[in-house]
Amino acid sequence: EVHLVQSGGGLVKPGGSLRLSCAASGFTFSTYSLNWVRQTPGKGLEWVSFISSSSSSIYYTDSVKGRFTISRDNSKNSLYLQMNSLRGEDTAVYYCARDWNGVLDHWGQGTLVIVSS
Amino acid sequence: DIQMTQSPSTLSASVGDRVTITCRASQGISDWLAWYQQKPGKAPKLLIYKASSLESGVPSRFSGSGSGTEFTLTISSLQPDDFATYYCQQSDSYLYTFGQGTKLEIK
Numbered sequence: 001e002v003h004l005v006q007s008g009g010g011l012v013k014p015g016g017s018l019r020l021s022c023a024a025s026g027f028t029f030s031t032y033s034l035n036w037v038r039q040t041p042g043k044g045l046e047w048v049s050f051i052s053s054s055s056s057s058i059y060y061t062d063s064v065k066g067r068f069t070i071s072r073d074n075s076k077n078s079l080y081l082q083m084n085s086l087r088g089e090d091t092a093v094y095y096c097a098r099d100w101n102g103v104l105d106h107w108g109q110g111t112l113v114i115v116s117s
Numbered sequence: 118d119i120q121m122t123q124s125p126s127t128l129s130a131s132v133g134d135r136v137t138i139t140c141r142a143s144q145g146i147s148d149w150l151a152w153y154q155q156k157p158g159k160a161p162k163l164l165i166y167k168a169s170s171l172e173s174g175v176p177s178r179f180s181g182s183g184s185g186t187e188f189t190l191t192i193s194s195l196q197p198d199d200f201a202t203y204y205c206q207q208s209d210s211y212l213y214t215f216g217q218g219t220k221l222e223i224k
Binding site for chain 2: 046050100105108
C-alpha cells in the first residue's frame, strides 16, 4: 500500500525558513515524479512544485520561485521542500503528492505551516 | 498559465439526486484533466483521471466526460458520503492548476 508521511511543519516568523519532508513507502519511489500542493485555510488547492523521478526536471509556481527548493533523495525514499524567506501568504496546509502522468494519485496527510510574528 | 474555472461554486442537493459539476479550461487541454474529492481536514482523493477514467475503488456512480476546454463530473445518485468539495486539475501544462472547487452541500 502506498504511504506518504509528512513532517516538518510549524510556526515560523516572516522571513524565516522551514523544511518539509515526505517519507514514501509501498512503491518504487525512484520511478515516480512528485509534487507539493498547498491549501490556504478555507480556500482551494494550489500546486506549488514538481520534481521528476531523477530530479532532472523541476518546476515551481511563480509565487515561490527563488524562495522554495524542491528536492528528493531516492536512496531514502524521501521528498523535501526547503522554504526560505517565508511570507504570511505562504501560510497553508502543504501536501506532498505522487505524480502518475500528471495525475496526483496518492497524497500525504498534510502539514500546516503558519507564518506569523 | 492555464486557468481552470469550476461551476457552480456551491451546489445544494439531496440524497439520490443526479448532479453535474462543470470545469472549463482557458485553453485546450485535450483530456489531461483529473477530478478530486476532498472532505474537511483530509487530503484530496483522486476520483477520475484522463477526463473520463475511473480510479480504482471509486464507485461507479461517479463519471467524467469532456475534452478540449469543457469537462463535467457527474454523480448519478448522491450518497451521504458524497457531500464534500470537488476540484478539477489540469496537467496539459507542466504548471498544474486546479479549479477553485465546488462544495456539494446537503439540501
